[in-house]
Amino acid sequence: MTHDDTPDDAADGRIETRAIHAGQDPDEETGAIMTPIYASSTYVQDGPGDHRGYEYSRTGNPTRSALEANLADLEGGEYGRAFASGMAGINTVLNLLESGDHVLAGEDVYGGTHRLFEQVYEDYDLEFSFVDTTDLEAVEAAVRPNTELVWVETPTNPLLRVNDIAALADLAHEHDALCAVDNTFATPYLQQPLDLGADVVSHSLTKYLGGHSDLVAGALVTDDPDLDERFGFYQNSVGATPGPFDCFLVLRGTKTxxxxxxxxxxxxxxxxxxxxxxxxxxxxxxxxxxxxxxxxxxxxxxxxxxxxxxxxxxxxxxxxxxxxxxxxxxxxxxxxxxxxxxxxxxxxxxxxxxxxxxxxxxxxxxxxxxxxxxxxxxxxxxxxxxxxxxxxxx
Missing domain, CATH: 3.90.1150.10 (Aspartate Aminotransferase, domain 1)
Structure with missing residues (x-):
């Protein structure tokens, strides 16, 4: 894959252009070229239940909305959701599951992901298997009738193994499971999991997308409106959302x-x-x-x-x-x-x-x-x- 393989949409441009402009129009009132930091917890309503798109910043914030649109565009997805950390995003994916469901994951996933899976969610009767996801036969052998999610890192952390996203997505879909890809190491500049068949892309925005070691945040991107609606429900209900200043910092990072x-x-x-x-x-x-x-x-x-x-x-x-x-x-x-x-x-x-x-x-x-x-x-x-x-x- 090369960056020249990216379709040259005259309206949107290539990824270098979209990184700077997607989701971010100059402020209509002042002309500010940078997205404002909307440091407001609540928003005036024109009447009871009659708001202007925002009512409470846990539910939605204009700075966060700009970031979510930017991230969705960079990943080639339709919908983006930002979270207080990468782990909060991963936790939201697990919120989709029910007691008794099984998750297949790589054997060298990030330690925090492993801890969340085994030390938190196993207590809620979710089942987890860790296999060499570069070995498709091993993955196929590990699938169970109750497998609902195949969790993929590529390249993996820390052994830099590369997983075949298209093949793993196909395998997951053959068994009516979701395929989620942690794209933190590669970033959307280097890899596009949704184009390869993944259902969900996860990011720790703390890393390359923020790029300056000065924030903690996470994101999920998908093309599926039903998945996005559920992510939005958990995002609002659980409340693990980033503040507007952190969203502003990530937007600054994606530009470069x-x-x-x-x-x-x-x-x-x-x-x-x-x-x-x-x-x-x-x-x-x-x-x-x-x-x-x-x-x-x-x-x-x-x-x-x-x-x-x-x-x-x-x-x-x-x-x-x-x-x-x-x-x-x-x-x-x-x-x-x-x-x-x-x-x-x-x-x-x-x-x-x-x-x-x-x-x-x-x-x-x-x-x-x-x-x-x-x-x-x-x-x-x-x-x-x-x-x-x-x-x-x-």
Whole structure:
């Protein structure tokens, strides 16, 4: 897939143009080019029940509406809903299910997703199976008569496995299940799950779409009006909605998404190639490397390979911890997708909620390091990692 594959609609333009303009018209009253921050909890009504589209900001807010329209457009969907976090959005998808329903998910999903599934919703009699979603036969074998949802991350967090969205969506639909795709790592600039058959796209807006490590928010996008209506019901009823300032910050972020992602991808590709030849590194997980087992699939369904990579050190838990603690340009922190480069150890940080035995079975070893490659000069990033290796692994 390339960006040139995107239809050139004269009304809407390509994604670089839509990122800046979709859902955002200049303010009619003042001419303000940026969407105003509507910091109001309530709205005047012209008569009882006769409002002007907004009545209470949990139910709807004009700044949030602009963001939801922008996100839906970027994903090529009809409907968008914004939430207080990515996890709040995922929780809303699970609100669709009933006691006794079964969910199929990848074995190396984000630790917070795994925790929500197993430590929260299993108490409500939902069933979950975690399988290698790159193995379609394994997925098919794990489907049950009560399977209602196939949950897909691609690329996965943190092993950067690439899942065949079209094939998994087809499989889910054959069994009358929904297919939801967490598109946080790829962003709509690099990957369009709805076009590939997914029913729902999930985002942590905290990451690349916000892009500046200064907000927490999430989103769901769909083409299905019935799903959107239900998402809207839970959005309003549960109330896990973002404030107008956070929505404004995401809108600021989406305007620069294309140029940022180009640099993220460029830097990550260069670092992955360097790490692939490094004597202290046994494996590099990055879809842009031809050695990656799903490289061809990634090239087919993604416009580029993203800014995330992980690598395996021939090191103990303690030695790997020392490496990630010894960088200066890379910041030791959870999260990802900001302009600054971040480094972390999944076993002790983002994926610590997964039991150690299951973590290792899924390939999340003690020596695994995950990096979110930022926009700094790539030579400085290489030098920083080399220095950390020298310090911790001598």
């Amino acid at each position: 998404l294309p140029v940022r992602m180009d640099r993220h991808c460029e830097n990550a590709r260069a670092l992955a190639r360097w790490l692939d030849d490094h004597p202290d590194v046994s494996d590099v997980y990055y879809p842009g490397l031809e050695s990656h087992p799903q490289h061809d699939l990634a090239a087919e369904q993604m416009a580029d390979f993203g800014g995330m990579l992980s690598f395996e050190l021939d090191a103990s838990l303690e030695e790997a911890a020392e490496v990630v603690s010894s960088t200066d340009v890379f910041t030791l922190a959870e999260s990802l997708g900001g302009v600054e480069s971040l480094i972390e150890q999944p076993a002790t940080m983002t994926h610590a909620a997964i039991p150690a035995e299951r973590r290792r079975e899924a390939g999340l070893t003690d020596g695994l390091v995950r990096v979110s490659v930022g926009l700094e000069h790539v030579d400085d990033l290489r030098t920083d990692l080399e220095s950390a290796f020298d310090t911790a692994l001598e």
